Amino acid sequence: MDALSPFSFRLLAADGGARAGRLATAHGEVATPAFMPVGTQATVKAVTPEDLRACGAEILLCNTYHLYLRPGHELIRELGGLHRFMHWDGPILTDSGGFQVFSLSSLRRIDEEGVRFRSHLDGSAHALTPEKSMEIQAALGSDVAMVLDECPPLPSSREEVEEAVRRTTAWAARSLEAYRGPGVPFGIVQGGTYADLRERSARDLMTLGFPGYAIGGVSVGEPPEAIATVARTTAALLPEDRPRYLMGVGRPQDLVEAVAGGCDLFDCVMPTRNARNGALFTSEGRINIKREQYRRDERPLDPACSCETCRHYSRAYLRHLYVSNEILASRLHTVHNLAYYLGLMSRMREAIAEGRFEAWRHVFHAKGTAPESEG
Numbered sequence: 001m002d003a004l005s006p007f008s009f010r011l012l013a014a015d016g017g018a019r020a021g022r023l024a025t026a027h028g029e030v031a032t033p034a035f036m037p038v039g040t041q042a043t044v045k046a047v048t049p050e051d052l053r054a055c056g057a058e059i060l061l062c063n064t065y066h067l068y069l070r071p072g073h074e075l076i077r078e079l080g081g082l083h084r085f086m087h088w089d090g091p092i093l094t095d096s097g098g099f100q101v102f103s104l105s106s107l108r109r110i111d112e113e114g115v116r117f118r119s120h121l122d123g124s125a126h127a128l129t130p131e132k133s134m135e136i137q138a139a140l141g142s143d144v145a146m147v148l149d150e151c152p153p154l155p156s157s158r159e160e161v162e163e164a165v166r167r168t169t170a171w172a173a174r175s176l177e178a179y180r181g182p183g184v185p186f187g188i189v190q191g192g193t194y195a196d197l198r199e200r201s202a203r204d205l206m207t208l209g210f211p212g213y214a215i216g217g218v219s220v221g222e223p224p225e226a227i228a229t230v231a232r233t234t235a236a237l238l239p240e241d242r243p244r245y246l247m248g249v250g251r252p253q254d255l256v257e258a259v260a261g262g263c264d265l266f267d268c269v270m271p272t273r274n275a276r277n278g279a280l281f282t283s284e285g286r287i288n289i290k291r292e293q294y295r296r297d298e299r300p301l302d303p304a305c306s307c308e309t310c311r312h313y314s315r316a317y318l319r320h321l322y323v324s325n326e327i328l329a330s331r332l333h334t335v336h337n338l339a340y341y342l343g344l345m346s347r348m349r350e351a352i353a354e355g356r357f358e359a360w361r362h363v364f365h366a367k368g369t370a371p372e373s374e375g
């Protein structure tokens, strides 16, 4: 890690287990708890960086696996790095590529060295090692680089999870040693739903010493209560003065519970993917815009939202765009869903700062997760 890296994390307020803080990077600051929109292929689908800023985004996540295969990390480096390439001047976190190797590629083989796989694009053969992942993320110029880890599928035996924890620690040590990028590497705690293995994994990584820690291996199909429990108990194992990133979670109610449990950073494709499918989050519950009931509905999508979509367009118009397969539907829906998620984080930060998070959380669960309100 570069000793001159401007990376820092400062805790500003705590309320019960929930914390509000500030993450500083070479590309600006991020108020936490923060949600990172997912920009898989160096783009958050359907929206521009200007849209993202207007929605309140301060940090993005991009996927190493996709960018490595296409257009290639060397090309992105030649073109001035990922920030310049995609015209986003704020902080960027990149994942290690491991998760996509496991979910998208074929013929993968994992051993102590790393993982060998074939591209889902053209079948070409590749090897991803801890060192290679760090090299790719350094070439991209990520502010936060995630170490390669082994995320065992659900269900896995205790022996399999234990082996994944051991390998994740070994790979984390190699990653830390290899990292030569402009940002900082984060370690990833594994251990599935085994409390003692989570503890071992956290202890191993803290011995190595990372500027930040992620909680991995969640949101792989387990029930919401299990996610909340793992988030809370693992967060409690991690140092107070380092950011905690809960990977791949999730629904608004899951984010609220994870914030209550002491997590600071989040990412999920849910708001953007759902948006493109016409599934919209509102302060009154979820809306499926294609339903007939919205055909003559002149109200905004969410009367409590002040995003571009809610300021200018009616539910009737959005429904028309969606059922007509107009591409503007994807943009307007994505803008709204991101504004909803980012607004939710902003309200949580305020409630924590003002010492009323528990009351806010109670009200949120009483009405925020209500099913679609109208018929």
Ligand SMILES: [Zn+2]
Pocket: 301, 302, 305, 306, 307, 308, 309, 310, 311, 335, 336, 337, 339, 340
């Ligand atoms: Zn809106």
